[in-house]
Amino acid sequence: MTTTPARYTDPFGDTVEAIRWNPADPVAAGTCIGWLMSAGVDFHHPDGSGATTTLTIRGVNGRPDRTAQPGDWIVRRWRMFTGAAFAVVTDDVFGAAFPADEKAYR
8 A cells, every 4th residue: 555645547537646544554644644734734633543543624615624534535636726625535435436457656
């Protein structure tokens, strides 16, 4: 499993940057938090400790907060007029949107 954000292309040709929230791995968790901080994302840890820690990304422009459970993916998609938009995607939805045979690239 990668511990750094990687780029993925969905079947529609859209490219996103994503990283899996893995609080059980301090390196992966630190990388994810650093990635969010460098993008200026407002987030906090509302629940759990160690491997069960959740991560909530605050919504912007009236959008609701999104909470990542361990194993979920945090996805950054670029929007033409609003810039980067972050979302939390469950592993099963991420796997369906980005087929396993698709290779991640950096």
